[in-house]
Amino acid sequence: MRYDDFRRSDDIEDRRDEGGYGGGGGGGFGLPMGGGGLGIGTIIVLGLIGYAFGIDPRILIGGAEILTGGGQAPTYQTDRPGSSAKRGAPTDEMGSMISGILGEIDDRWSEIFQASGQSYTGPKIVLFRNATNGGRCGMAQSAMGPFYCPPERQIFLDTNFFREVETRFRGCSGKSACNFTTAYIIAHEAGHHIQNLLGIIPRVTRLQQQAGSKAEANALQVRVELQADCLSGVWVNREAKKRPGFLEAGDIDAALTTASAIGDDTLQRQATGRVVPDSFTHGSAEQRKRWFMTGYQQGTVQACNTFGNGSP
Numbered sequence: 001m002r003y004d005d006f007r008r009s010d011d012i013e014d015r016r017d018e019g020g021y022g023g024g025g026g027g028g029f030g031l032p033m034g035g036g037g038l039g040i041g042t043i044i045v046l047g048l049i050g051y052a053f054g055i056d057p058r059i060l061i062g063g064a065e066i067l068t069g070g071g072q073a074p075t076y077q078t079d080r081p082g083s084s085a086k087r088g089a090p091t092d093e094m095g096s097m098i099s100g101i102l103g104e105i106d107d108r109w110s111e112i113f114q115a116s117g118q119s120y121t122g123p124k125i126v127l128f129r130n131a132t133n134g135g136r137c138g139m140a141q142s143a144m145g146p147f148y149c150p151p152e153r154q155i156f157l158d159t160n161f162f163r164e165v166e167t168r169f170r171g172c173s174g175k176s177a178c179n180f181t182t183a184y185i186i187a188h189e190a191g192h193h194i195q196n197l198l199g200i201i202p203r204v205t206r207l208q209q210q211a212g213s214k215a216e217a218n219a220l221q222v223r224v225e226l227q228a229d230c231l232s233g234v235w236v237n238r239e240a241k242k243r244p245g246f247l248e249a250g251d252i253d254a255a256l257t258t259a260s261a262i263g264d265d266t267l268q269r270q271a272t273g274r275v276v277p278d279s280f281t282h283g284s285a286e287q288r289k290r291w292f293m294t295g296y297q298q299g300t301v302q303a304c305n306t307f308g309n310g311s312p
Helices: 040-053 057-070 093-115 160-167 175-197 200-210 214-242 251-261 264-272 285-298
Strands: 012-014 124-128 131-133 139-141 147-149 154-158
Touching (some): 124 131, 147 175, 200 214, 214 251, 214 285
Antiparallel strands (some): 147 154
């Protein structure tokens, strides 16, 4: 992926210098640590289990902390006095690339919204290491992976996650392909922002609250996630038309490899040796690849109706 001519966005809050564990460094706050505290290995395992079975990892981590001697549910600091967070486009290589990806995402979606007579305001990205305050979405931590917080309209990214995709999940190989994988992941989270702006997330949340079972609520979440995959493909389509040299050989294959590597069935099989479709929250490897390609090939929001008959 070529990104040297991307427009850099200033809608970045960089908290990577604030530390993240045990309250150390720059006004950040740490993971919930009780008497013994949880090691990072345990936190990552709990995060993967939560992801695979549709359980909020924060619940698992909090419960495990109680069992290891904390004695009470963890509390999170909600303010950050003396914060050393930097605002604006970062200057390091990774931060600059993320800023460029966000700038291009905003530009293409602004064009799409304008064509339908709507106004668009993009999300902000919060960069952090290990853990940080997620505002109304609670604590953000690396074990949860990148996520979008609807009430804050922010995307939270621990940049170490992209190295995990390359090394742990084998989601890409080579600098260009891994750069494009980063763009795919950010575009997926931006897809959730699009859903939020269009009122899809609030509607699905209400339906999930009314659902008669966890499996039914999970099925709705799968449709949300697959639509975000499709919307990420829409952005790639529009970006490739705007900047013909944007895609390089192997980039699309890298996105498909990543989609397969983080499919619910793949993660469940790796974590437990079995697959439980009723617990899917993001979709199977095949579904994730198919919906990304639908968005990429057709390039329209209308193509991303994962809630239609016969979907997903």
